């Protein structure tokens with residue numbers, strides 16, 4: 001099989017132009033307010049990671065129907081971008097979707113209920129892990145068809161423009177999805193109609209078990225924007241401080257200029273593709289994973305906060321313990337929650353079909 005010599009090296013942004021943001025806060029003295037926010041970011045990293053461990057437990061114990069994909073290792077991307085967007089900027093994403101709604105204000109309990117098919121879930125327990133949804137919190141899913149939702153991302157931006165609102169749509173998708181034809185239809189219309197949308201490629205360098213250099217003719221995916229006259233760049237997705245800076249700058253650009261943007265955020269998933277990915281050695285070595293873990297977003301951020309005296313070693317342990325306890329309780333509560341009644345299967349769908357009554 002052909003391998004492109006320019007295969008992405010891990011998490012590196014050096015193959016493309018350097019991030020256009022000012023150097024990360026690590027270079028200057030952070031303010032107290034910045035440090036407080038970063039401590040909260042770290043707390044979120046622990047919470048999301050623990051939540052994902054519990055969601056895997058639910059799958060293993062047969063409590064999660066359908067399939068399930070965890071966000072472990074990629075936390076800094078959602079934390080940084082959702083942290084910088086405005087509350088009512090809408091978000092749409094693929095199926096690795098547990099973290100986004102929680103960061104947007106949906107409770108971990110509601111997300112776990114959806115995963116476990118309980119009535120208190122975000123889609124009343126009828127969607128599952130890949131179909132989280134909260135219009136109230138501006139989260140528009142949770143989609144399983146690879147690449148398909150990018151057209152809806154452009155649609156969310158179209159709605160914003162049509163109504164004359166001051167909002168930016170955020171559309172997260174993977175490196176594998178970046179090869180889908182629909183993405184280019186969406187980019188074309190977004191550029192033609194000047195839609196305020198960020199196409200955000202979460203490049204974790206693998207699509208199921210196919211490595212980036214085997215699935216992408218040019219692994220610098222942000223360049224795909226060139227043909228549509230859209231601004232684009234590749235940035236780091238492991239150092240949340242840098243992620244926040246890039247996110248703030250790009251969101252500001254899109255809001256001010258009413259133009260789309262393609263940003264390729266380099267990240268890495270520490271877990272398998274989905275809950276039943278049992279043999280990762282088919283597509284990556286243990287050494288590669290170990291190497292990537294040297295830039296674990298939790299590690300990078302805790303080192304920074306320790307260096308600046310914002311936390312002590314004992315705080316790390318405390319945060320981890322709190323997250324463990326919280327998410328174990330979420331698991332217990334959700335697993336005891338009621339399931340929807342069978343007749344509810346015909347509710348909240350696009351049709352009034354009632355097969356049991358003959359129509």
Ligand SMILES: Cc1ncc(C[n+]2csc(CCOP(=O)(O)OP(=O)(O)O)c2C)c(N)n1
Nearest residue numbers: 096144145146174175176177204206207208
């Ligand atoms: C249209 C379509 N084709 C194939 C699949 C099967 N499939 C599920 S996930 C996936 C890989 C997507 O990888 P990527 O976009 O990089 O996202 P990641 O899992 O890395 O977050 C594929 C091919 C699908 N769900 N939809």
Ligand SMILES: [Mg+2]
Nearest residue numbers: 174175206207
């Ligand atoms: Mg991927």
